[in-house]
Amino acid sequence: MxxxxxxxxxxxxxxxxxxxxxxxxxxxxxxxxxxxxxxxxxxxxxxxxxxxxxxxxxxxxxxxxxxxxxxxxxxVEDVVSDWIRTGIAPLHHMTYEAQLDFKKNQVEKVIKRIGGFEDVEVKAVKGMENPSKYRNKAQIPVRKVEDRLQTGFFRRNSHDLVPIDDFYIQEPEIDAALIAIKPILEQYNVKPYDEEKQGGNLKNIVIRKGHYTNELMIVLVTKKKKIFKIGEICKEIVSAVPNVTSIIQSIHTENNNVILGKEFVRLYGEEYIEDQLLGNTYQISAKSFYQVNTKQAEVLYQEAIDRAELKKTDVVIDAYCGIGTIGLSLAKQVQHVYGVEMVQDAIDDAQTNAEINGIENVEFKVGKAEFVFEKWLEDGIKPNVIIVDPPRKGLAETFIEASSKMNPEKIVYVSCDPATFARDLKLYAERGYAPDYVQPIDMFPQTSHIECVTVLKKK
CATH class of the missing domain: 2.40.50.140 (Nucleic acid-binding proteins)
Known part of the structure; x- marks a missing residue:
């Protein structure tokens, strides 16, 4: 029937x-x-x-x-509909306490449903004292709206630009810089990108700010290399925007959803800005990965370091090391740190950052972690601790197998996606590594995203 x-x-x-x-x-x-x-x-x-x-x-x-x-x-009664419909701050209609409860509940659900862990405790979320104006990086689309150059954000699940000046979750200096830059670009008749006609030139404006240094980098993402009167435009921007230390052009000729192009041209100042994180100084280029919430990144990394219970004799592997932020933050507490990352530019930045901070007990290697791990094993390198901080898609099963074969005492897992986190914890459990409690940390207030840290120990 x-x-x-x-x-x-x-x-x-x-x-x-x-x-x-x-x-x-x-x-x-x-x-x-x-x-x-x-x-x-x-x-x-x-x-x-x-x-x-x-x-x-x-x-x-x-x-x-x-x-x-x-x-x-x-x-919360004072709701700005543009922040919700663009996805900039889709939870800001809820009190912050309710947001943290919602996120804790989400983590608990996937740990049980996907991970199959009934007894793993999820702690209360570590939130921010001031849960707004925290982002140190903005990636803002530029389009023509009613025959004018406009900056804003796309309505969720569309490419319809909603003009916005106050982004609520960005550091105020970034919003102020956008407001100052827009009339300069209009004055010099810079053509905004037209997706339908594939015309115009300026696709996005990316702004990065050193949270502690207040240095600003402005990146103009363009379809074509030539920008008419770019020298005069840069002078106007430097005059109008305090603390600009770097202006970069990123040339992005392809028609896709990737923000930055592959070619970068320095238009003014340095090729990087600097910032501090847990006492170390970092050079941050236009294409560097750097946590967008500096204050909470310090909370996140400190949680990972504390949970690792490091000893001076420890050998640590920092997988997905990026520009070296986690490995360099803990290097002075251990014997040696090995970092591995697929992207050569990131490894170059990590080595530079080690030199800037006078840290010598570190070694960074470019390559796929699974293959690098095999070489390190052959060389007799035996880590006590492996720290993983993967992108949202989580870890490949080949990585989980390779890291388990290294036989560390502890694996510290830092995650930005609870679902892939729970999936990977289950795979580690099958290889004898059991999680202790999970500590969520709110890196992205007013949004649904949540970071988690746990320690896996050999059963």
Missing amino acids: TKEKREIPVKKNDKVWLKIEDLTHDGRGVGKLDYYPVFVENAIPGEEIEVRIMKTTKKFAYGKVLQWKTKSENR
Whole structure:
């Protein structure tokens, strides 16, 4: 007997009343119509709301809040809809305490559901005292809107630019720099990029700020190499924006969603800015990976270092070492640090940063970690501790196998995605490495992202 097909209970533009029961992983409220989920931005569990249905699929719908019958005690009233609909700050309609509870709950769910760990404790999230204006890097698209050059952010799941001047989560000097730069670009008739026609030139403006040094880098991402009167433009920018120490052009000829191009041209000042992290100084280039929340990065790295319980005789491997921030932060506490990274530029930066800080007990190697680990084993290198800090996709199973074969006492796992984190912990458990408690750390307040740290020890 065939299963009866359930009809979709709503259609586009219908108005319905919903009781919000839960939140999705990205912070949308969830209500149900006859078991049919409706996802709604700016909605919190416990609220009763009237919703306009914006889109339907076979399994769920998206809705938009029209009015509230009841509101949650966790609601913040001063909501800026542009911050939600662009995804800049999709949780800022919730109190910060509620955001931290939501994130802790998300981590607990995946640790149990994906990882299969019933008894691993998830600690309360370490949040920020001031959970706004924290980002030290902005990547801002530039487009023509109503015949004018505009900066802003794309509406979620689209390439429709929403003009924005106050980004709320960026350090104030970055927002101020954008406001100052925009009229200069208009004055010199710099053409914004047109996605549909593949015309214009300026695609994005990237701004980096040294949190402690206040140095600013401005990167103009262009489709073509030539920018008419670029010398005069740079002089105007330096005059209008305090603390600019570097202006870079990144030439990006391809039509894709990658922000930076492969060719970089120094237009003014240095090719890098400097900043401090846990007492060390780092050179940060246009293409360097550097944590966007400096204060919380210090909390995150200190948590990883403390949990490793390092000894002066320890040998440590810093996998996914990037420009060396974790390895160099702990180098003075151990005998030796080995860093490995796929990107040659990052390894070059790491070596430079070691020299700047006078750290000599470190060695950085470019290559795929699994192959480098084999060579290190052949050379008799036996780490006590391996620290991993992978991108969102987590670790390849080949990496997990190779790192387990190194037989370290401890593996410290720093993660920016709870789902891949839980998956990888399960794979490590199959190889005899059990996690202790998980400590979430809020690197991205007002958004649904969360970082986690745990220590895996040999059973």
